[in-house]
Amino acid sequence: MNVNYSYLKEQFKDYKVIFRELGKLIESGDYTLGKPVTVFERKFADLIGTQHAIGVNSGTDALFLSLKAIGIEPGDEIITAPNTFIATVGAIVAAGARPVFVDVTDEYTINPELIERAITKRTKAIIPVHYAGHPADMKDIMNLADKYGLPIIEDACQAISAAVNKKAAGTFGTTGCFSLHPLKNLNVWGDGGIVTTNSAKVRDKLILFRNHGLKDRDNVGIFGYNSRLDSLQAVVGNYLISSVSEITNTRIKWANRYDLAMARLKDFVTIPRRRPNKKYVYHLYIIMAKRRNQLLSYLNKNNIEAKVHYPIPLHLQKAARNLGYKKGDFPVTEAQCKSIITLPVHQHLSCEQIDYVIQKVEDFYS
Ligand SMILES: *Cc1c(COP(=O)(O)O)cnc(C)c1O
Numbered sequence: 001m002n003v004n005y006s007y008l009k010e011q012f013k014d015y016k017v018i019f020r021e022l023g024k025l026i027e028s029g030d031y032t033l034g035k036p037v038t039v040f041e042r043k044f045a046d047l048i049g050t051q052h053a054i055g056v057n058s059g060t061d062a063l064f065l066s067l068k069a070i071g072i073e074p075g076d077e078i079i080t081a082p083n084t085f086i087a088t089v090g091a092i093v094a095a096g097a098r099p100v101f102v103d104v105t106d107e108y109t110i111n112p113e114l115i116e117r118a119i120t121k122r123t124k125a126i127i128p129v130h131y132a133g134h135p136a137d138m139k140d141i142m143n144l145a146d147k148y149g150l151p152i153i154e155d156a157c158q159a160i161s162a163a164v165n166k167k168a169a170g171t172f173g174t175t176g177c178f179s180l181h182p183l184k185n186l187n188v189w190g191d192g193g194i195v196t197t198n199s200a201k202v203r204d205k206l207i208l209f210r211n212h213g214l215k216d217r218d219n220v221g222i223f224g225y226n227s228r229l230d231s232l233q234a235v236v237g238n239y240l241i242s243s244v245s246e247i248t249n250t251r252i253k254w255a256n257r258y259d260l261a262m263a264r265l266k267d268f269v270t271i272p273r274r275r276p277n278k279k280y281v282y283h284l285y286i287i288m289a290k291r292r293n294q295l296l297s298y299l300n301k302n303n304i305e306a307k308v309h310y311p312i313p314l315h316l317q318k319a320a321r322n323l324g325y326k327k328g329d330f331p332v333t334e335a336q337c338k339s340i341i342t343l344p345v346h347q348h349l350s351c352e353q354i355d356y357v358i359q360k361v362e363d364f365y366s
Helices: 015-028 035-048 059-069 086-094 112-118 138-148 200-209 231-263 292-301 318-323 331-339 351-365
Strands: 052-056 077-080 098-101 123-126 153-155 175-179 193-197 285-289 340-343
Touching: 015 231, 035 052, 035 193, 035 231, 052 059, 052 200, 059 086, 059 153, 059 175, 059 193, 059 200, 077 086, 086 098, 098 318, 112 138, 123 138, 193 200, 231 285, 231 351, 285 292, 285 331, 292 340, 292 351, 331 340
Parallel strands: 077 098, 077 123, 153 175
Antiparallel strands: 052 193, 175 193, 285 340
């Protein structure tokens, strides 16, 4: 049996349906900020539960433009977690700001108890990452935001439809940032991203920033960027967005099945803490495992595409050298990096495939 990590071939088997929609777009020539983008933005805002959603070129740009929209300037400090995908930190640096890391909890998300002592006069925002589809502790984070008057930019790139107390990721902060990258839970045929917000002011800024700061054809309000969501990609997004709950529910079903089996192996593997008030959407199914590297190669040898997200925390990456961090600064993240493993959990797997993965993990430890 094969258990693949990527499911794109299966997912777009009936691509001809999308081709028909693309055909209509090509006949209209409506490529830049066309009608499919507006339609997608409305559907996305409704899905997440915000007043506005603004389509941009990528999840990275969703973060970067959010930082620009709240007025981040060179020298500002932005707090985030060191276990995220590099893009979170890349966006902070691209905006001219300095990333300040705070260690994570046993849910792999930023530890609110540690945020407070990282706040300085220069702190201008916090970016909690809903890592792996695990929503961060938004209640505590929003309390801190209120106390210190700090805007929150949610990195929800891995967390479409995740929620805390039934409130969706991407609705807590000043903005929520989502990626439509081919490997994300709601995906298109290349790069794409979208920002959610309830602020009309922030929406207006984002609309300017993504399109050269153009107020209309001839008038430039501010210097901006070119970071539009392509009409072509919005067509694909419009096709898939109605499947988000089905995609999410299947991932949750497989994750629950893994959780039950992994609980039986508790001498060897540790499931991240699961809170009853949170909805986890399992962009990644991650556990901590003893003898992780051996388990990884054992699973790979048995045609299971397990992976590690990620073996090197960001504060120890070469790119982060001049931030001045060292080994030992974030012990929880560092311990997780040594033992985490990601098992395939996507919506195109069968129950037999999930059980095969479980069987192989059991075989490895017996
Ligand atoms: C994928 C991802 C991004 C960046 O999204 P792109 O669309 O690839 O630019 C940012 N943050 C996190 C946590 C991600 O997983």
